[in-house]
Amino acid sequence: MKLENFKDVRDSIEKNQSRAFHLLLGNGFSMAYDPNIFSYNALHDFVTKLDDKDLSIILDVIKTQNFEVIMQHLDNFSALIAAFEGDLGLRKRVDKASVNLKSSLLNAVKALHPEHVFEVPEEKSKACSRFLKRFLDSGGNIFSTNYDLLLYWVLMRNSVVNHVDGCGRELENPDEFVPPEEQEWSELIWGKNRDAQNVFYVHGALPFFDTGTAVTKEEYDGYNNLLENISGRMAKGEYPIFVTAGDGQQKLSHIKHNEYLTFCYENLCNAEGSLVTFGFNFGKYDEHIIKAINRAAKHGRKVKDKLWSIYIGVYSDSDKEHIEQIEDKFKCKVHIFDAKTARVWG
Structure with a gap:
């Protein structure tokens, strides 16, 4: 297979402006930022x-x-x-x-993990935001299988327009007539804005907690940074939504037992247009992701609204050989590009 570069991916996005281009991030996204932390x-x-x-x-x-x-x-x-x-x-x-x-x-x-958002150098953060924005601007979604805060930080710090993770606040005293300054609002709860959601943490992530009755998102509160607040909850025995099962079937089972994860996974299964992957190696424990891609591709059937192609970023010759060996597992057109040319972090 021909090894393309990221310019070829950009050209395809420009050429097909009526098509949504989605992004799937794996651990290589975080490792590209700092392999000493996230490997x-x-x-x-x-x-x-x-x-x-x-x-x-x-x-x-x-x-x-x-x-x-x-x-x-x-x-x-x-x-x-x-x-x-x-x-x-x-x-x-x-x-x-x-x-x-x-x-x-x-x-x-x-x-x-870096302690707070501003430990990520501004030039790296801005470069990454430009990379991410390209996909959202095409009408695509961002799917991440990473647990860390890097994606969340970049989107928030750079005020990337139109990114929605599905969370919002609910008025807790709606039956009372009170002035706006006395209204009581909930913590961030997932679901309020899920109809507009375009950022999906398919395996969960550090800020998301399942309370048993709702999925909530931890946030910076003006006193402690986000990681400190997450650490505080973990110290009390609360743990973030976090898929750690072994093989793909076990991961899928974990996903199916959580409303938030199921929603994220089903959105990947329903992606239409094209999918670009960065830092995702499609190993033998990722069969559930390949299954989702093939569902989106309608298993290769000749229908109109489906996932038509996938652009897989690779870092090495062995990565390229691996994708070539499993190409027939994908029921859509497969392209391979040199992930290093994407320069995600600048």
């Missing part, structure tokens, strides 16, 4: 330093920095213990280690 190696190093005997044993035995692989091994081991009617105590220990690994991963993301 699997950095997360792995953080978790290995925790004082958890079982996690230390597991990480020493399973020689990988890919947490999805580790979680899959733990799930399989637990299932085997049950199938062979093995020691119940051992199975509980394995299951507890799996839970601890997931919470430790989230703690690692939080701990390694």
Whole structure:
């Protein structure tokens, strides 16, 4: 397959102005900002330093920095213990280690994260906002599988016009006649503006919490920065919406059990036009994303309103070879472009 560059993608957007171009971001988006913070190696190093005997044993035995692989091994081991009617105590220990690994991963993301929005250099933030705005201006959506705050920060700091994450406030004393200054408003609740939503965190993200009755979004409150407020909630045992299951089917199951995640996923399944991916490698644990893309492409049927093509950003020859090997999994036209030429962060 021909290796295109991002100029070819831009030219396609300009040429097809009646078509929406959507953007799918993977971990490579965050790694392009700072690989020392957001790589699997950095997360792995953080978790290995925790004082958890079982996690230390597991990480020493399973020689990988890919947490999805580790979680899959733990799930399989637990299932085997049950199938062979093995020691119940051992199975509980394995299951507890799996839970601890997931919470430790989230703690690692939080701990390694830049402290506040202004730690991101302004020139990087502006460059990224220009990259993102191109897709929203085409009428497309932004889908992210990342947990961190980078996307949220860039959109908010640069006041990117027309980005909507579906959240809003509700009047809590609507039955009372009170002047505007005495009206009581809720915290940010997802759903109020979902009909106009065009930014979707398909695997959840640090600011989003499921209270059991609503999905709320944490925010800067004038006293503490956003990450401090998120940390405060986590210290009380509240954890953000966060998909950490092992394989694609398990991830999809997690998604389907949460109203917000389901809404995000279904919007990806219903995308029309073209999709551009950046930092997403379509590994063996991403089958649920390929499934969504093929649903959007109407499984290749000759119909009008569907996803026609996908532009996949790759960083290396091995990345390119991988996409070439799985090209037939996609039921739409596949293009490959050199992700480095996108210069997302300037």
